[in-house]
Amino acid sequence: xxxxxxxxxxxxxxxxxxxxxxxxxxxxxxxxxxxxxxxxxxxxxxxxxxxxxxxxxxxxxxxxxxxxxxxxxxxxxxxxxxxxxxxxxxxxxxxxxxxxxxxxxxxxxxxxxxxxxxxxxxxxxxxxxxxxxxxxxxxxxxxxxxxxxxxxxxxxxxxxxxxxxxxxxxxxxxxxxxxxxxxxxxxxxxxxxxxxxxxxxxxxxxxxxxxxxxxxxxxxxxxxxxxxxxxxxxxxxxxxxxxxxxxxxxxxxxxxxxxxxxxxxxxxxxxxxxxxxxxxxxxxxxxxxxxxxxxxxxxxxxxxxxxxxxxxxxxxxxxxx
Numbered sequence: 344x345x346x347x348x349x350x351x352x353x354x355x356x357x358x359x360x361x362x363x364x365x366x367x368x369x370x371x372x373x374x375x376x377x378x379x380x381x382x383x384x385x386x387x388x389x390x391x392x393x394x395x396x397x398x399x400x401x402x403x404x405x406x407x408x409x410x411x412x413x414x415x416x417x418x419x420x421x422x423x424x425x426x427x428x429x430x431x432x433x434x435x436x437x438x439x440x441x442x443x444x445x446x447x448x449x450x451x452x453x454x455x456x457x458x459x460x461x462x463x464x465x466x467x468x469x470x471x472x473x474x475x476x477x478x479x480x481x482x483x484x485x486x487x488x489x490x491x492x493x494x495x496x497x498x499x500x501x502x503x504x505x506x507x508x509x510x511x512x513x514x515x516x517x518x519x520x521x522x523x524x525x526x527x528x529x530x531x532x533x534x535x536x537x538x539x540x541x542x543x544x545x546x547x548x549x550x551x552x553x554x555x556x557x558x559x560x561x562x563x564x565x566x567x568x569x570x571x572x573x574x575x576x577x578x579x580x581x582x583x584x585x586x587x588x589x590x591x592x593x594x595x596x597x598x599x600x601x602x603x604x605x606x607x608x609x610x611x612x613x614x615x616x617x618x619x620x621x622x623x624x625x626x627x628x629x630x631x632x633x634x635x636x637x638x639x640x641x642x643x644x645x646x647x648x649x650x651x652x653x654x655x656x657x658x659x660x661x662x663x664x
Contacts, residue, residue: 360428364427383413383420384460387403404460407423458504461508461510472513596615596616597615599611
């Protein structure tokens with residue numbers, strides 16, 4: 344899968360793919376309780392198999408029965424996604440980058456599929472974001488000349504089209520051992536949103552040379568945003584779950600302040616609660632499909648006849664004076 348591994352707490356090597364999947368699975372488990380109305384889609388691209396409405400090569404939309412591609416996460420989805428590491432190679436499989444001599448552009452196709460999935464809901468009523476997990480370079484490294492430039496141009500245009508529709512693209516970079524993340528990396532892709540969520544992964548390893556200016560254009564980074572992005576690169580891979588939690592955390596407005604300037608000009612300032620106390624909630628058993636709380640029901644049967652009793656038996660004890 345991913346080209347590099349990191350030692351986990353028990354000293355076993357863990358690939359970027361495994362950590363990314365586990366981070367997203369943990370995020371979904373939190374989301375299903377804290378934000379039960381949020382919707383999520385899971386999509387792998389650069390895959391051997393294909394499964395998507397557009398019938399695009401190298402794009403596999405992961406889902407479970409009785410659920411739309413973009414829908415609320417269910418217990419069954421999380422359970423199946425937790426086991427994806429075991430079945431991925433057999434059921435979905437990987438390709439190694441974009442091969443020369445082919446016109447298939449899996450990155451472009453993934454953005455196309457993502458944009459189609461996220462058509463659900465208006466940008467005014469839903470926050471739509473794509474988070475990209477990446478640890479490798481330019482997906483077009485095997486291409487040369489005009490064909491490479493054409494693929495880069497069309498992919499960049501597809502990303503800009505998504506942003507024009509209110510879909511923001513954010514990057515979660517993964518560093519290699521003994522090698523800082525170089526702004527160019529592009530391997531595993533994931534997305535999690537607040538109200539509507541899309542998860543993308545590049546499912547295989549490929550090595551290329553992506554310029555930072557291209558990544559900057561692709562993600563719509565400007566000025567200080569680029570500096571903050573570079574600062575994120577230096578963070579340890581073990582913090583991936585925390586970073587993912589920060590990205591999907593919905594900031595709540597505390598108050599709104601209006602500054603009135605002469606000449607009928609005013610400036611509005613919103614203040615947000617970046618840190619909030621959290622209290623552990625009570626354990627609630629949920630239905631695996633609907634996510635609704637399960638209600639306990641009891642029935643009483645006659646021990647002699649086996650007949651169903653309409654009312655529970657009334658127990659009483661007589662006392663003699």
